Every structure is written in structure tokens, then in C-alpha cells.
Amino acid sequence: MKQSNLWLALFLFALFAPSGPVRAGDNDEVRNCTWCHGTSGQGYMVAPRLAGQRPQYIESQIRDFHDHIRDAPFSKQYMWGATAALQPDRARALAQYFATIEPKPANDGNRASAARGRTVYMEGIPEANIVACYACHGPNAEGVRDIPRLGGLSYAYLRSRLEQWGQGYHSTPGSPMPVVASQLGPEEIEALASYLSFVR
Numbered sequence: 001m002k003q004s005n006l007w008l009a010l011f012l013f014a015l016f017a018p019s020g021p022v023r024a025g026d027n028d029e030v031r032n033c034t035w036c037h038g039t040s041g042q043g044y045m046v047a048p049r050l051a052g053q054r055p056q057y058i059e060s061q062i063r064d065f066h067d068h069i070r071d072a073p074f075s076k077q078y079m080w081g082a083t084a085a086l087q088p089d090r091a092r093a094l095a096q097y098f099a100t101i102e103p104k105p106a107n108d109g110n111r112a113s114a115a116r117g118r119t120v121y122m123e124g125i126p127e128a129n130i131v132a133c134y135a136c137h138g139p140n141a142e143g144v145r146d147i148p149r150l151g152g153l154s155y156a157y158l159r160s161r162l163e164q165w166g167q168g169y170h171s172t173p174g175s176p177m178p179v180v181a182s183q184l185g186p187e188e189i190e191a192l193a194s195y196l197s198f199v200r
């Protein structure tokens with residue numbers, strides 16, 4: 001991490017994390033999430049990073065877990081229970097809290113396929129009917145409104161999400177991703193997940 005980013009992270013941490021009038025309410029409430037999602041929500045094992053994620057997206061996913069629409073194995077196993085009794089106003093407060101934390105990139109993809117991933121991300125593959133991810137997720141994969149930030153999520157998480165849509169999990173009506181992801185082959189998924197894990 002560059003020195004200036006480190007100071008920014010420390011500053012944000014001091015501002016939002018430990019004490020203070022965190023809008024997410026008390027720290028016990030946040031700890032209910034961070035014991036799986038890692039310190040400051042930076043992700044841990046199979047639980048993805050929440051730090052820096054778009055707040056509207058976090059809320060929409062909590063609704064999907066709660067309503068059992070997001071139904072992949074880890075969603076069922078971990079998040080159905082974690083959201084069963086979460087009231088919408090608490091979900092909103094937690095979403096806003098995690099969104100303000102500076103995200104750290106996982107940097108854990110395969111370097112050799114990152115350049116290929118970047119090309120697919122920016123340009124798509126028109127002859128294979130693969131759309132440019134850039135059009136919705138933004139030039140730096142930072143997301144907008146309820147479209148999530150992808151930059152810096154972990155390789156394994158990105159890969160499993162892209163594979164699982166193709167397998168029919170989490171087929172939210174109206175979401176573009178089941179169709180988008182089902183056009184991707186294993187090679188494109190590997191390249192995209194690698195590239196995105198390095199984006200900061």
C-alpha cells in the first residue's frame with residue numbers, strides 16, 4: 001500500500017471504525033458480520049469483502065438472502081441464517097457503514113491471465129455474445145448505484161459467482177447477470193476473476 005493510502009485508510013478507520021456514533025449502531029451489531037467477513041469487512045475465506053461496496057447493492061443482497069432468492073451453497077449455509085432476523089433499517093445502517101470503509105484489493109488472481117481479463121472486461125467478446133462489463137460496472141470496476149464494485153474482490157469469490165449464475169443459482173428476475181455470466185466459458189471466467197482481483 002502506498003504511504004498516502006495507508007494514512008487515508010488509518011484516517012478512515014479512526015473516523016468510522018472503533019467507537020464514535022457509528023450509524024450501524026453498536027459494535028456488537030457490526031461484529032455479527034465481521035466475525036465472518038473479516039476485520040473491517042475486508043473479506044475472509046469464503047466470505048467476500050464488504051468494505052467499499054455500494055450500499056444499495058449490499059441492501060439488495062441482504063434482501064435476496066433473506067427471501068432465499070440468493071441460493072448458492074454458501075449463501076444458504078451462512079447468509080440465510082445471518083439475515084433471517086435482520087430488520088430493513090438495520091440492513092440499511094450496516095450497508096452504509098461497510099460502504100464507507102476503504103476497500104483493500106485481494107490481489108490473489110493469476111497474473112498471467114489478468115491482461116486477457118482486462119480486455120474482456122473493457123471490450124467484451126462481440127463474436128461470442130459477451131458484453132463489456134465496463135458498460136455497467138464502470139471503467140475502474142467501482143460500480144454505481146446498485147451495481148456492485150468488483151475491483152479487488154477475491155479471485156475465488158468472483159470465480160464462484162460467475163460460475164454459479166451459469167449453473168442456475170441466484171436467478172433474480174430482472175438481473176442481467178444470469179444471462180451475462182452464462183455466455184462466459186471457464187477461460188474467460190478465470191481471466192476476468194484474475195484481472196478484477198488486482199483492480200484497486
Ligand code: HEC
Pocket residue numbers: 032033034035036037046047048049050053057058059061062072073074075076078079082086094095148160
Ligand atoms: C457465518 C458467516 C457469516 C456471517 C455471520 C455473515 N456473513 Fe455475509 N456472507 C458470508 C458468506 C460465506 C458469503 C458468500 C455467500 C456466497 O458465496 O454465496 C456472504 C455474503 C454476503 C454478502 C454478499 C456480498 C456480495 O458481494 O455479493 C453480503 C452483502 C453480506 N454477506 C452481508 C453480511 C452482513 C451485513 C452480515 C451481518 C449482519 C453478514 N453478512 C454476516 C458469511 C457470513
Ligand code: HEC
Pocket residue numbers: 048121130131132133134135136137146147148149150153158161162172175176177180192
Ligand atoms: C447490464 C449491466 C451489467 C453488465 C453488462 C454486467 N453486469 Fe455484472 N452485475 C450487474 C448487476 C445489476 C449486478 C447486481 C447483482 C444482481 O444481478 O443481483 C451485477 C453483479 C455482478 C457480480 C457480483 C458481485 C458480487 O459482489 O457478488 C459480478 C462478479 C459481476 N456482476 C461480474 C460481471 C462481469 C465479469 C461482467 C462482464 C462479463 C458483467 N458483470 C457485466 C450488472 C451488469
